[in-house]
Amino acid sequence: xxxxxxxxxxxxxxxxxxxxxxxxxxxxxxxxxxxxxxxxxxxxxxxxxxxxxxxxxxxxxxxxxxxxxxxxxxxxxxxxxxxxxxxxxxxxxxxxxxxxxxxxxxxxxxxxxxxxxxxxxxxxxxxxxxxxxxxxxxxxxxxxxxxxxxxxxxxxxxxxxxxxxxxxxxxxxxxxxxxxxxxxxxxxxxxxxxxxxxxxxxxxxxxxxxxxxxxxxxxxxxxxxxxxxxxxxxxxxxxxxxxxxxxx
Amino acid sequence: xxxxxxxxxxxxxxxxxxxxxxxxxxxxxxxxxxxxxxxxxxxxxxxxxxxxxxxxxxxxxxxxxxxxxxxxxxxxxxxxxxxxxxxxxxxxxxxxxxxxxxxxxxxxxxxxxxxxxxxxxxxxxxxxxxxxxxxxxxxxxxxxxxxxxxxxxxxxxxxxxxxxxxxxxxxxxxxxxxxxxxxxxxxxxxxxxxxxxxxxxxxxxxxxxxxxxxxxxxxxxxxxxxxxxxxxxxxxxxxxxxxxxxxxxxxxxxxxxxxxxxxxxxxxxxxxxxxxxxxxxxxxxxxxxxxxxxxxxxxxxxxxxxxxxxxxxxxxxxxxxxxxxxxxxxxxxxxxxxxxxxxxxxxxxxxxxxxxxxxxxxxxxxxxxxxxxxxxxxxxxxxxxxxxxxxxxxxxxxxxxxxxxxxxxxxxxxxxxxxxxxxxxxxxxxxxxxxxxxxxxxxxxxxxxxxxxxxxxxxxx
Numbered sequence: 213x214x215x216x217x218x219x220x221x222x223x224x225x226x227x228x229x230x231x232x233x234x235x236x237x238x239x240x241x242x243x244x245x246x247x248x249x250x251x252x253x254x255x256x257x258x259x260x261x262x263x264x265x266x267x268x269x270x271x272x273x274x275x276x277x278x279x280x281x282x283x284x285x286x287x288x289x290x291x292x293x294x295x296x297x298x299x300x301x302x303x304x305x306x307x308x309x310x311x312x313x314x315x316x317x318x319x320x321x322x323x324x325x326x327x328x329x330x331x332x333x334x335x336x337x338x339x340x341x342x343x344x345x346x347x348x349x350x351x352x353x354x355x356x357x358x359x360x361x362x363x364x365x366x367x368x369x370x371x372x373x374x375x376x377x378x379x380x381x382x383x384x385x386x387x388x389x390x391x392x393x394x395x396x397x398x399x400x401x402x403x404x405x406x407x408x409x410x411x412x413x414x415x416x417x418x419x420x421x422x423x424x425x426x427x428x429x430x431x432x433x434x435x436x437x438x439x440x441x442x443x444x445x446x447x448x449x450x451x452x453x454x455x456x457x458x459x460x
Numbered sequence: 461x462x463x464x465x466x467x468x469x470x471x472x473x474x475x476x477x478x479x480x481x482x483x484x485x486x487x488x489x490x491x492x493x494x495x496x497x498x499x500x501x502x503x504x505x506x507x508x509x510x511x512x513x514x515x516x517x518x519x520x521x522x523x524x525x526x527x528x529x530x531x532x533x534x535x536x537x538x539x540x541x542x543x544x545x546x547x548x549x550x551x552x553x554x555x556x557x558x559x560x561x562x563x564x565x566x567x568x569x570x571x572x573x574x575x576x577x578x579x580x581x582x583x584x585x586x587x588x589x590x591x592x593x594x595x596x597x598x599x600x601x602x603x604x605x606x607x608x609x610x611x612x613x614x615x616x617x618x619x620x621x622x623x624x625x626x627x628x629x630x631x632x633x634x635x636x637x638x639x640x641x642x643x644x645x646x647x648x649x650x651x652x653x654x655x656x657x658x659x660x661x662x663x664x665x666x667x668x669x670x671x672x673x674x675x676x677x678x679x680x681x682x683x684x685x686x687x688x689x690x691x692x693x694x695x696x697x698x699x700x701x702x703x704x705x706x707x708x709x710x711x712x713x714x715x716x717x718x719x720x721x722x723x724x725x726x727x728x729x730x731x732x733x734x735x736x737x738x739x740x741x742x743x744x745x746x747x748x749x750x751x752x753x754x755x756x757x758x759x760x761x762x763x764x765x766x767x768x769x770x771x772x773x774x775x776x777x778x779x780x781x782x783x784x785x786x787x788x789x790x791x792x793x794x795x796x797x798x799x800x801x802x803x804x805x806x807x808x809x810x811x812x813x814x815x816x817x818x819x820x821x822x823x824x825x826x827x828x829x830x831x832x833x834x835x836x837x838x839x840x841x842x843x844x845x846x847x848x849x850x851x852x853x854x855x856x857x858x859x860x861x862x863x864x865x866x867x868x869x870x871x872x873x874x875x876x877x878x879x880x881x882x883x884x885x886x887x888x889x890x891x892x893x894x895x896x897x898x899x900x901x902x903x904x905x906x907x908x909x910x911x912x913x914x915x916x917x918x919x920x921x
Contacts, residue, residue, distance in 0.1 A: 406465025
């Protein structure tokens with residue numbers, strides 16, 4: 213596989229970091245996008261050392277500041293002389309109970325995970341199409357597949373994001389835009405710290421591995437770990453009367 | 461948001477004794493994880509209670525997600541990384557560059573921060589000292605929340621107290637250490653069978669006179685004429701012209717099923733293992749992992765010891781002629797009806813600067829004891845013998861030593877260590893189950909354990 217030019221939003225922690233290290237180990241060109249300049253610089257240096265010294269670029273980008281999107285992606289294109297793949301792993305998470313207690317947090321979550329992520333994707337899409345195509349790989353969640361009592365709000369945000377990505381695929385597949393929707397299950401990361409891991413909980417590295425495999429095979433939807441494809445095939449068929457009783 | 465969630469989980473060291481409940485803060489940002497925490501732990505490979513909280517209300521930060529490499533100067537052989545970087549990940553990074561960590565412990569599943577906090581040693585202690593000797597700078601989060609860069613120049617006492625200080629002087633955030641250049645990615649190893657403990661110690665001393673990596677393994681379960689049989693292992697890095705250009709395959713690891721083994725099964729394994737070692741002659745070219753981290757080939761081997769867990773007793777018998785004391789130690793073990801499933805001996809070179817570091821000239825003997833109701837009494841007897849000989853115990857392995865015994869062993873060093881803690885943490889905000897047990901720190905919640913609770917805690921299931 214030839215070297216790809218990849219911009220990653222969210223590579224400083226969790227799933228994004230695990231995935232970025234795999235790209236780095238493979239010798240891909242990377243630019244990391246993120247909020248905190250100190251953490252970005254440390255992450256870029258770490259990735260560069262893991263990539264046998266190949267430089268890794270960085271650019272400031274904050275999902276809360278829509279005006280940071282275009283300059284960040286432009287900088288990434290500049291640094292790598294192009295762009296083949298844009299990966300979005302950034303996002304926020306909170307439990308249903310936490311969100312019900314805090315209307316501000318709810319708005320923040322919907323803003324970051326849905327509104328601003330879509331707006332970032334619009335900018336990335338525009339740039340990739342302008343170059344004649346490329347891949348846009350965005351982390352949604354299994355939580356967006358089926359409404360559940362335990363994740364009404366987060367599930368709604370992710371369901372919206374998943375639909376948007378499906379739509380992008382329908383609209384632009386013919387123009388060379390390859391849209392990949394990643395649907396990870398529960399990951400043991402700092403985002404879910406302090407929660408009891410449910411069945412099929414995975415380490416960040418297992419999820420990163422599943423995503424790498426899915427990308428290599430040209431998949432448009434990646435369940436990570438892959439067991440979720442089958443779990444959801446069942447869960448999606450459960451009638452609403454059953455889902456009302458299911459606690460998870 | 462995550463910090464508003466508090467979930468207690470079961471925690472233990474590698475020996476799985478004792479087991480406690482505690483709240484763990486894991487974060488990519490170690491400074492954030494450490495805020496309000498009483499202790500930081502890494503991969504939990506210390507055996508006893510060094511990485512355990514003093515009580516359920518104390519928070520333990522976990523460093524393993526803070527694992528970024530911050531700088532690597534290949535020309536000057538210097539590395540700086542966040543404290544949660546594992547040695548396994550570091551070795552994977554260094555091997556292709558012709559570099560290696562100058563001191564590594566028996567497992568690669570440790571963090572850099574843990575290597576500092578335990579001031580680990582390896583098979584090359586007689587030439588390379590402890591890991592602490594190669595540490596150049598540390599970034600610490602102190603008990604008052606402030607962060608400082610500590611070197612031998614800025615604060616020699618705090619630096620020395622932190623090497624082997626079991627995380628009690630400050631949360632270790634970053635580690636800067638020297639690396640070494642190695643001629644190849646392979647090692648040359650030889651094993652020399654020995655039939656008794658005297659020959660083991662002589663063999664070890666002879667091997668260390670000419671080889672950089674040495675240790676001796678003794679089959680603690682063999683009976684009759686085979687009792688005390690073992691072998692001395694000696695190794696060195698292979699020169700470029702002795703080694704294949706290809707690096708060795710990544711070490712394979714078998715996950716040991718969590719089924720407790722009986723002594724008879726372990727004896728049967730040792731029968732084959734030690735007989736094979738006795739047959740082997742001459743140098744062999746092997747992967748460094750086989751020499752440096754032999755037990756990593758069996759992931760989860762600690763579970764073989766079952767519910768009672770594993771208690772390791774690692775004591776130093778000091779001086780130029782530790783033979784009689786080692787013999788007395790093994791006799792004490794036998795007199796108590798105890799058997800060590802595996803006994804590892806290693807001769808040490810000069811002591812380092814760490815105020816509570818374990819190694820000093822003499823021989824270290826590590827006994828792997830299954831946790832039984834009789835184990836505390838056995839450890840008491842072994843400790844008495846070590847103290848009598850003027851030796852000390854390895855705190856990173858310890859779970860059962862008593863505070864008064866430690867004070868006897870460490871009459872000179874403890875006051876210096878305590879003085880540093882008095883200066884940087886007079887209220888003893890940083891503490892662990894070990895520091896409550898051995899250093900007189902107040903237990904979490906401020907309530908002293910009742911005698912009955914203490915007995916329960918001190919008796920393996």
